[in-house]
Amino acid sequence: LPGLIDGHIHLDKTLTGLPWMPHQAGPERRSRIDTEKRLRPRFPLSVEARAANLLRQCVAFGTTALRTHVDIDPEIGLSHLHGILAVRETFSDLIDIQIVAFPQSGVLSCPGTAELLDAAIADGADLIGGIDPITMDGTVDGQLDAVFAIAERHGVGIDAHIHDYGTNGLAEITAMAQRTRAHGMTGKVTVSHGFCLGAAAEQDFARVSAAMVDSGMSLVTHGGGASPLPPVKQLRERGIIVFAGNDDVRDTWSPFGKGDMLERAMLLAWRAGFRTDGDLALALDIASTAGAQILGLTKHGLAVGCRADFFCVPCETLAEAVVSRPVRTLVVKAGHVVARHGVLMSA
Ligand SMILES: [Zn+2]
Numbered sequence: 001l002p003g004l005i006d007g008h009i010h011l012d013k014t015l016t017g018l019p020w021m022p023h024q025a026g027p028e029r030r031s032r033i034d035t036e037k038r039l040r041p042r043f044p045l046s047v048e049a050r051a052a053n054l055l056r057q058c059v060a061f062g063t064t065a066l067r068t069h070v071d072i073d074p075e076i077g078l079s080h081l082h083g084i085l086a087v088r089e090t091f092s093d094l095i096d097i098q099i100v101a102f103p104q105s106g107v108l109s110c111p112g113t114a115e116l117l118d119a120a121i122a123d124g125a126d127l128i129g130g131i132d133p134i135t136m137d138g139t140v141d142g143q144l145d146a147v148f149a150i151a152e153r154h155g156v157g158i159d160a161h162i163h164d165y166g167t168n169g170l171a172e173i174t175a176m177a178q179r180t181r182a183h184g185m186t187g188k189v190t191v192s193h194g195f196c197l198g199a200a201a202e203q204d205f206a207r208v209s210a211a212m213v214d215s216g217m218s219l220v221t222h223g224g225g226a227s228p229l230p231p232v233k234q235l236r237e238r239g240i241i242v243f244a245g246n247d248d249v250r251d252t253w254s255p256f257g258k259g260d261m262l263e264r265a266m267l268l269a270w271r272a273g274f275r276t277d278g279d280l281a282l283a284l285d286i287a288s289t290a291g292a293q294i295l296g297l298t299k300h301g302l303a304v305g306c307r308a309d310f311f312c313v314p315c316e317t318l319a320e321a322v323v324s325r326p327v328r329t330l331v332v333k334a335g336h337v338v339a340r341h342g343v344l345m346s347a
Helices: 029-043 047-060 079-090 112-121 133-137 141-154 167-182 202-214 232-237 263-271 277-286 289-294 319-324
Strands: 006-009 063-071 094-104 126-133 157-161 190-191 217-219 242-244 310-312 330-333 336-340
Touching: 006 047, 006 242, 006 263, 006 289, 047 079, 047 336, 063 079, 063 157, 063 289, 079 094, 079 112, 094 112, 112 126, 112 141, 112 202, 126 133, 126 141, 126 190, 133 141, 133 167, 141 157, 141 167, 141 263, 157 167, 167 190, 167 202, 202 232, 217 289, 232 242, 232 263, 232 277, 242 263, 242 289, 263 277, 263 319, 277 289, 277 319
Parallel strands: 006 063, 063 094, 094 126, 126 157, 157 190, 190 217, 217 242
Antiparallel strands: 310 330, 330 336
16 A cells, blocks of 8 residues: 555654653643643653654554644744654654644744744744634634745745634634635645534535635544544545544543554544445545645655555455554555564664
């Protein structure tokens, strides 16, 4: 199969490789943000070491490229970014890594963050992130104005977390679509999560998804267990590229996950009610080829002239691969064997 693509992960947040840490945050997003900020100075391993622990697992599971969001705020400055940039260099023969400068604590409500996002792009981040403009910064416009201005100045794309439900979330996605067209950024903007699309009234879904189509926006989902799932098939039928990522993997936000995108394809299929071979193959495409398209990875696939990023699994069909998530007997990156039977060869 062509290499798996993790389109949304948080390498700097993971606790992979540390002793088990019971989940401490409350049920609200604000509590998760505050809990993480309270605990992270005491983590006994560096960003680099924790990210490397997770990356080894991702590679052994057949992931050949990923997009990671990296926290940026005035407390940690660009330290997490610099850690992930170093890890990207170390792992460059094993996996392609795209980095989003992510304002986890908001932009306007966290003075100094906009300047840090600008500096993050100058230092090597590939895209600008964002998060729930209304909930985090009080208005739709302020955060989006800042984020789109930085993106336009540096000629980079945007991938913003939109968790907000209902009319707030729909207004945020609509405003992103308007700005995407106004700034000439068609095809360069992604909505992460977009839970509101999974619970929208029919006419609202039609209106907002049409705006996404017009601006070439894509959507990345992790199939979150407690949130409405955006209707991935309908979105794709309308021409929107839907791809997938693991999001939080064993961190202060979520105890779940191990970095396996076949497992993510299964969870997504499970949540979407997919049962036919065609639908299960679609889930696999969302976890692989669709992500490659958004990450700009041309020549992804199994054909002469492709980049030889692939893995082998003992199963009969694509559907069976998703359902049974068998051991990856071989993982090849750029023509080199990097893992066998779930075990990394080096690094
Ligand atoms: Zn995320």
